[in-house]
Amino acid sequence: MPAEPKPGIMDAFQAAKGFMPVDEGLALYAAAVQAGALGLPLLEVGTYCGRSTVLLADAARACGVTAVTVDHHRGSEEQQPGWEYHDPEVVDPELGVMDTLPTFRRTLRRAGLEGHVVAVVGRSPQVASVWGGKVGLVFIDGGHTDEHATADYEGWAPHLAEGGLLLIHDVFPDPVDEFTGQAPYRVHLRALASGAFTEVSAHGSLRVLRRTGAGI
Numbered sequence: 001m002p003a004e005p006k007p008g009i010m011d012a013f014q015a016a017k018g019f020m021p022v023d024e025g026l027a028l029y030a031a032a033v034q035a036g037a038l039g040l041p042l043l044e045v046g047t048y049c050g051r052s053t054v055l056l057a058d059a060a061r062a063c064g065v066t067a068v069t070v071d072h073h074r075g076s077e078e079q080q081p082g083w084e085y086h087d088p089e090v091v092d093p094e095l096g097v098m099d100t101l102p103t104f105r106r107t108l109r110r111a112g113l114e115g116h117v118v119a120v121v122g123r124s125p126q127v128a129s130v131w132g133g134k135v136g137l138v139f140i141d142g143g144h145t146d147e148h149a150t151a152d153y154e155g156w157a158p159h160l161a162e163g164g165l166l167l168i169h170d171v172f173p174d175p176v177d178e179f180t181g182q183a184p185y186r187v188h189l190r191a192l193a194s195g196a197f198t199e200v201s202a203h204g205s206l207r208v209l210r211r212t213g214a215g216i
């Protein structure tokens, strides 16, 4: 399996709106290629405009699996108007609410990766509740409140196959600012305490864990 994304993919990643730095993106790609060897879908919570999805999709392409990305496309709390991470370019001019779906679709099209992604528009716990099969990777990068991060974990971790990888983004052991919060860190601690996961690596705020036991 390739150790690096195909030529042009990192350009597409960097051109996309989003929050993930390059080093974490490369770590995400490496983990996705590893997990893809299981032959199961790679699942992302938190599509936004497709920055991380580009790398998951390229890994999925290399492994002959599909990337599935879930988002309601209305933005997280900290992305709403008046908040630190708001981008007025992703507001639907007619409705006056956030809609990142058109930008995401442009990102994917420009990267040539439409054929490797299933985009699900909906609330993560609701999608998880109707999801039927196992996945080889769960990447949690959705809402940053305890309510949302916990629901993402409780909804998707049960679908992760034995040997599959659980990735959690924005894990900050020390408080960073009022917007970022520490809910993903608490989910990370919970996953380790469950005895079902073993930490594989850490890159910036990205944590990679492997399912080595049952449960959550």
Ligand SMILES: C[S@@+](CC[C@H](N)C(=O)[O-])C[C@H]1O[C@@H](n2cnc3c(N)ncnc32)[C@H](O)[C@@H]1O
Binding pocket: 017, 018, 019, 020, 045, 046, 047, 048, 049, 050, 051, 052, 053, 070, 071, 072, 073, 074, 075, 076, 100, 122, 123, 124, 125, 141, 142, 143, 144, 148
């Ligand atoms: C931090 S952004 C994702 C960033 C993206 N992974 C990237 O690399 O650019 C978080 C996304 O999660 C979505 N989100 C937040 N809570 C959600 C929920 N309960 N269900 C589905 N999507 C949610 C928001 O709409 C937002 O687009």
